[in-house]
Amino acid sequence: MLQTTAVVIEKSKAERDDIRMRLSHCGVLPICFEDEWVCLENIYCIKPSFAVFRSDSSESASRFVNAAKAIESGFPIIVLSNNHRIEAFVQNNWLENLFFLRYPANHQTFQATINRLTNVKQDLSGPVLIAGSVERKKLIQELPLVSASQDPVLIQGESGVGKKLIAKDLHRLSGNPNSIFNLIDAGDVTGEWIRKTKVRIDSLSRDYECFYAIDNAEQLPFEFQAQLFLLLEDRAPGGISKTGAASRFITMVHRDISTMVDKGLFRKDLYHRLSVLKLTVPPLRRHMSDIRALAEYFTTQYSIRYQGAVCRLTDPVMDAFVNYPWPGNVSELKRVIKKLVLMDRVHWENMLPVLCNTDKGGNGGRPSVCGIDTDEVRQFLSTNWNLTLKQARSRFADKVERKIIKAALAETGGNCKKAAGLLRISYKSMLNKAKLYQLV
Template identity: 25%
Template sequence: MIKNLRILIIDDEQLIRWSLEKHLSAQGHKVFTAETGEEGIKIHGLHNPEVVFVDNKLPKMQGLDVISKIKTTDEDTCVIFMTAYGSIETAVKAMKLGASDYVNKPFSLKEIDILIEEISGKLQIHKELQVLRRQQKIAITFDHIIGQSPEIKQVIQLAKKIADTEATTILLLGESGTGKDLFAKAIHNSSSRKDKPFVTINCSSLPETLLESELFGHEQGAFTDAKKLKKGFFEIAEGGTVFLDEIGEINPTTQLKLLGVLENRTVRRIGGSKDIPVEIRIIAATNKDLKKTVEEKTFREDLYYRLKVFQITLPPLREHKADILAMAEYFISQFNPQFRKSIKSIAPEAQEMLKKYNWPGNTRELRNVMERAVILENSTILQTESLPGEIISLYDELLKRNKPHQIPDLTFEHESATENASLYEMERQTIIHALKKTNNNQTRASKFLGITRDTLRYKIKKYHL
């Protein structure tokens, strides 16, 4: 709940002004009061309060007029209409003019509290949306690509190098969720084309004829629905980049036309007879094995060779696990403000779990898992409990399987005195290690050690841990 709202009360009844002001200021809000509509509108203009209470019956200007004036000045102001009990019709009018809610006089302070709480919830969401919109507007660059592993560094370097070269066609390969979209945008925004359009088209999402008319455009009257001339994406993107996602899905006729674009750098609209020159860069992406589709004869070989001149293969996340934690932390920092959290770190055992998991959905899956975790986590350290069940159970499975190798046999008894002493120390260290690794979670630590929780408790006492 927002504690420091600016609230304006417009009412000619002194008692109402006084009691609301006293009550709301005590909650930490900044409260302004006005006796008349005119005065209220002036204060609204000066202090831009988020919430305004307006009485219906005011000396000169009436409540409804005040509402419409305020709402036309600032649509975002949240207006609460105060009206005598029973005058529901006026309340309806107020709502039509843009009031968010109304209260019947006399009202209790409890009612006001509920209202304010609702409003502050809505305002919070509104603020978050603004943050989101702002984030979406930020142009993606290589600075937004996380990863220090040699595998990822190598592809970033290659992509940066190609970004600088003129017009070269680029083929991005990689499983779903490995960052093909992200790389395509980063390449565009790091190239000299960055101020020109970046147009994306997902080749698998459109039926054949529609895809063609989107890509190449059509002349007026080219077919029944072609009422007007329409430019295609290749023309629209003039000077910029066209990102053809899921290129592996395009049909043979479109493949042939695309080949024409790549070879001649011209497009012909559907129903047209002119070849229109286009200056664009094409970035194509697919999660399919294009070579195999060529062998299977569903993808043209000549097009494949045209596309693959500069090929970048993004590694699946399981092949650069060294980046998992940095990425996870990056996503937490992105989601923290969105969900009003302040998670600072990831518990050691949760880190282990993230590293052990295989991430079939790659970075997209990691991002989704972190989003869910940030929503669920209520402390400042991300705990294992906020991770999905399958990631936890896989980890437990691995622990069970590895136990015989990891845990030294501590039950030996026929040892010399010195060996016994070191064994004592070894057991102590193993327990300390297990507790650290599990962030002092005794249940998990005992599982890890393969002993019961009671035994663990006993040993913790024994070793004064």
């Protein structure tokens, strides 16, 4: 029988020895570390049964948990602390094999928690959601409650913040092995798709559950909005079809649909039907702790994948990340870190202006966030090949305008009046556009 092993992270030698003794009494072989990053490197190499992390720092605890999950998403962790904020983070966490103990814990409590490790299995089928800020943690902690309801969910947030991951996690949290997840772009919704969806829902047995996730819902063709509304209204209360099968609709938007409703561009009845439950995913630029948490997670994940070892971002690189507005949000951060990991780290700081789309020239080193990159164009053409050039130009014009306004707000610290002066438009126009693009 294999020996149960645990890595222990604690800076204090006295407390480290105390934890080592308690684990030994529970029949566990402890491997102790003073530095958490050295420990993370060894977790990947020695593959222990679980980790015991001792700290009263919320930032340190969150950082270690996120990085450890990047190495192995199902890795069990026991957090020892006397900090009530850390206790709340662990107790309300979305990770099932994360445990909290008040320090010092007695032998019986240690043994009971270790026994629970083998009984709790983390569901690895869904995405691992990482949070650093209070806002993002609160959002993720709400997901189990939202998933328990059968009402439609509207997920709001800028492009690249991770709305699809949230939708997929709502599907995972349903816990139904016969649950089906269907993702479609609003531009691909047709009358035929709505008819087939209705037939499919009505034909499913009561053991099945369907999730229909519609991305870019604000672009839903107006002529099909009435049909989609009728499809939603045709379901019984609680999202149950006539056959007893459950169906769930999730819509994702990157602009304020309520403004479109006021302008007559989106049906009011459909908007209210789709937004029974609302989730708002915050942008990265206003949450430094999210930037740090996600950066550390992706760095650990990609360094293991491409280098076979755990590496850490240098302080200058992390400072540059924190001070960059990330117009592409999580998607852009992920791309940049992947590029960094694939290159020699001695070139990291020199490559930062290129990787973050900054310009060392005339703009004084400020981020240039107004362009459309080739990957975005290529992806757009692959899914919208039937659009005319005029239609494509109109869609990209909105994207460019949004990026310009976002850059102006970033430059002025979110001051709409100053941003309006910078762009030479009226304050009222600036407010309307900022609200339309969900920038304020």
